[in-house]
Amino acid sequence: MTVAEESIDVEKVRAETPGIKNRIHLNNAGAALQPQRVVDAVISHIRLEAEIGGYEAEESNHDKIEQLYARIAKLINCQPEEIAFIENATRAWDMAFYSLSLKKGDVILTGYNEYASNYIAFLQRCKKTGAEIRVVPNDDSGQLDVDAMKSMIDERVKLIAITHVATNGGLVNPAAAIGQVAKKHGILYLLDACQSVGQMTIDTKELNCDMLSATGRKYLRGPRGTGFLYVRKETAKNIEPIFLDLHSAQWSSDNTFEVRDDARKFENWEQNFAGKLGLATAVDYLLDVGVVAVQKRVFALAALFRKNLAALNGVTVGDNGKVQCGITTFYSDKVEASELVRLLAERGINTTYTTAFGTRLDMVARKLPSMVRASVHYYNTEDEILKFCAELKSILESV
16 A cells, blocks of 8 residues: 555645645644645634624634634543643643742653753753753663663652654654653653644553643644643642733632632633634644544655655665654755755755754764754655655755
């Protein structure tokens, strides 16, 4: 069976994706192309705000907007009250992490593939509290070594914080196995699922994570400026958000307040309601297409991509790990990555590049230069991958 014969009606989803008419879009791990119905949902709500007022538009579309919580809950197998709408994945992650109590001597376990924003937050909190960071080594495949992590756990470990899918390659960390260890030892587990939600099945029950952050703009195909935070009900009861307002808490008397008891206590009152409606629409679209089918197609397209890239002279594929997803990275000694991205863009192909700026520990350890990152989605085709490789070959042969 070829990739094109998967169960997704590729022609239909391409017809419903305006952006594919203009370029070959292989920057889905940056921001995927939105389906037309997502665009329509956002624009129609903004128009309604202009016509009748912002508060009034929110009230008019209240029921549709509120569906977001149930849709995300269905997508990741949790309860609607365990979901908070946050403006982006980094802020969602921050709201979880910065609300946790850490003190001198406490230990955070993380991995070599941790994203820069998260690691900077670790460093800041450790500087202020005296907590410590311990980095779990990778196994021979490049993924986090779960057995090594087990050996590093003691009574000082208060948090395990892992990036599920590395921003600089196709690696998928063994998040469920990590969750089993965290659950066994009663350690809080924060999972950055920014690059995984939308391209693969995510089940919070199987992952055993206490908290999970995600974005709308990447594989969910939603609007920019949207994201969400999952917080397990039992975990949320024991955490007070670092920020509160009249949405997350109630001013119950002159000198007292009461914090909400669901995940929405991590939200604030003012929200991007057009974006929220667009994200709900995007999740609906994904559920209609089918997450299992999406994962199967995305992973197969990426495998085909890596195979064709590896066959090109002067190209080195930078991906590692036992399980690899829709993100593919590579570099060439002939042309620097940012220049390759520019030259590909001139040929109507969207990519980006990744450097140690985003994943310092991993790229320095593997002595990797900056790399081109080309990330597929289910609306991409085999022909687009072959066209990409042909254009790349032409560029490299011309220098």
